[in-house]
Amino acid sequence: MNTLLTAEAIPPMEENHLRLVRQLEKHLSREEQIRLDTHHTIHGGIYTRTITMPERTVMTGALVKVNTTLVFAGVATAYVGGRSVFFDGYGVIPALAGRKQAFVAHSETHITMMFATEAKSVREAEEEFTDETDMLVSRSGNNTVVITGA
Numbered sequence: 001m002n003t004l005l006t007a008e009a010i011p012p013m014e015e016n017h018l019r020l021v022r023q024l025e026k027h028l029s030r031e032e033q034i035r036l037d038t039h040h041t042i043h044g045g046i047y048t049r050t051i052t053m054p055e056r057t058v059m060t061g062a063l064v065k066v067n068t069t070l071v072f073a074g075v076a077t078a079y080v081g082g083r084s085v086f087f088d089g090y091g092v093i094p095a096l097a098g099r100k101q102a103f104v105a106h107s108e109t110h111i112t113m114m115f116a117t118e119a120k121s122v123r124e125a126e127e128e129f130t131d132e133t134d135m136l137v138s139r140s141g142n143n144t145v146v147i148t149g150a
Contacts, residue, residue, distance in 0.1 A: 010070065011081040012098030018063070021079060021100045025060040025135075038138035040122045043148040047125035050112040051137060053105035062132035063100040066115050070095045074109025078102065120147070 013021070034057065039050040053059060053076070070093045078085050079102040095113075103109070119125035122145055126133050133139065 008093075010093060010095040010099055010101070012096050013100055014082060017079075017082040018100055021060055021102050024058075024079075024102050028058060028060065033140075035141040036137040037142045037144065038136075039144045039146075040125070040138070041146045041148075042117070042119060042122070042125060043146070044150055045116055045118065046114055047117045047119055047122075047129075048112060048114040049125075049138070050110060053103060053109045053111065055105055055107050057105045057109075058103070059105075059137075060102045061100055062130040062135055064095070064097060064113075064129055065131065066097050066129050068095050068113045068115040068129070069093070071112040071114070072109070074111075075106040076109045077104045077106070122147075 034054070036051050036053070036059075041048040053074070071091070072087055072093060073090045075088045076086075078087060081099075103111070113129075115129060117125050117128055119128055122138065122143070123133075126136060126138065130136070
């Protein structure tokens with residue numbers, strides 16, 4: 001297991017690194033898109049969203065504007081803070097606002113993001129964590145939603 005999984009926070013990205021992810025995103029938009037399922041939970045003032053990336057999937061994420069915690073389980077390479085990092089295993093990772101990752105899944109990989117919120121709906125929570133809601137997989141894929149009101 002890579003020590004980054006528990007030892008380092010994912011930092012905000014510098015503008016030139018964001019530009020590289022956006023270039024990849026533009027390239028990927030020309031390829032056939034797969035539909036991913038997103039599992040959302042709003043409970044106890046925490047919004048949690050989980051996606052599962054199939055093996056050999058390449059994906060970019062939205063620009064995240066809030067601090068979050070990521071829970072990672074799988075094998076993938078991620079573009080993090082201007083460098084490629086190989087993740088293998090399970091980890092709970094602090095992740096700072098101002099980041100936009102790119103991932104390549106080498107096996108089925110689960111990525112869960114969570115943050116404290118007062119949102120009462122998935123749409124509210126998504127608008128809280130990014131201004132790029134139109135690119136979220138939850139806008140085009142299948143969604144499972146649990147909102148407890150607690």
